[in-house]
Amino acid sequence: MNTNHKYGLNDLEKEHGPLTFGEALESYRIGEETSQLDMAKKIGISAQSLCDIEKGRRIPSAKRAAKIAQVIGEPEMFWIKLALQDSLRKENLNFNVSLSPSTDYVEPQMM
Numbered sequence: 001m002n003t004n005h006k007y008g009l010n011d012l013e014k015e016h017g018p019l020t021f022g023e024a025l026e027s028y029r030i031g032e033e034t035s036q037l038d039m040a041k042k043i044g045i046s047a048q049s050l051c052d053i054e055k056g057r058r059i060p061s062a063k064r065a066a067k068i069a070q071v072i073g074e075p076e077m078f079w080i081k082l083a084l085q086d087s088l089r090k091e092n093l094n095f096n097v098s099l100s101p102s103t104d105y106v107e108p109q110m111m
Contacts, residue, residue: 018089021065021082026054028072043071059086077101 013019029039040050044067052058060068065083069076077099084097 018085019082020056021059021079021086022054022056024079024082025050025068028074029054043068056086059083059090 029036032039034042036050036054037047040047043050045053049058053060060083062080062083065079066076069079081097081099084099088095088097
């Protein structure tokens with residue numbers, strides 16, 4: 001057994017299937033010990049919309065995914081990738097999403 005191997009996203013997906021935006025957001029919320037209502041208020045959506053996202057009934061746009069990531073202080077690319085991958089999966093399009101920052105990307109200034 002290789003003790004140097006770190007369990008990562010690929011290992012998780014091999015065991016449990018592909019990670020979805022909703023599953024990741026629900027896991028984050030539970031890890032933060034936050035109710036759906038409080039999380040929904042924090043990210044600026046209704047509790048019903050958050051429930052729909054967590055259960056996979058709705059998939060946020062890339063822009064909404066970026067906003068959610070910003071609000072919860074998580075990497076935008078990870079959450080955007082999940083949202084885009086979910087959208088492709090929903091349409092039965094067998095493609096993998098890979099993102100990288102634009103070369104002309106300018107980090108927003110915090111005030």
